[in-house]
Amino acid sequence: MKISTRGRYGLRLLVDIAEHAEDDPIALSVVAKRQKLSEKYLQQVALLLARGGFLNSVKGSGGGYLLKEKPDQIMIYDVLDLLEGSITFEEESDGENAIEEVLRLHFYRPLDEQVKRAFAGLTLADVTHAAWFTYMI
Numbered sequence: 001m002k003i004s005t006r007g008r009y010g011l012r013l014l015v016d017i018a019e020h021a022e023d024d025p026i027a028l029s030v031v032a033k034r035q036k037l038s039e040k041y042l043q044q045v046a047l048l049l050a051r052g053g054f055l056n057s058v059k060g061s062g063g064g065y066l067l068k069e070k071p072d073q074i075m076i077y078d079v080l081d082l083l084e085g086s087i088t089f090e091e092e093s094d095g096e097n098a099i100e101e102v103l104r105l106h107f108y109r110p111l112d113e114q115v116k117r118a119f120a121g122l123t124l125a126d127v128t129h130a131a132w133f134t135y136m137i
Contacts (some may be wrong), residue, residue, distance in 0.1 A: 004084060006045055009042055015128055016031045020034075049082070049083075076124065077116065090104055090108040
């Protein structure tokens with residue numbers, strides 16, 4: 001599984017806002033410059049994150065974006081699931097194809113469970129408070 005540009009931009013946007021926003025919204029132009037990202041594409045990603053309940057948009061002079069929840073309430077799995085359109089491997093099956101059904105039950109479903117376990121409990125705060133993260137910034 002490879003995380004798309006949308007997923008990577010979204011995570012970078014959320015981490016940047018978590019690290020730099022206190023009570024004041026952060027303009028996307030500031031994040032784009034700081035992260036060396038396309039502002040136009042970042043706008044699209046921010047809109048998805050706002051609609052998905054991860055960001056609040058503040059209009060007007062001094063406007064920008066703020067996290068809707070505290071970083072320890074934002075689950076990385078949920079963010080990626082929103083931005084990637086779903087990060088599950090298992091698909092619905094009509095049960096008529098035996099090979100498809102075996103793969104679904106014995107390969108895709110366990111794979112999905114492994115991915116969920118890998119992300120279990122991982123929050124935005126975990127990323128921003130990791131020792132390696134603070135060392136790099």
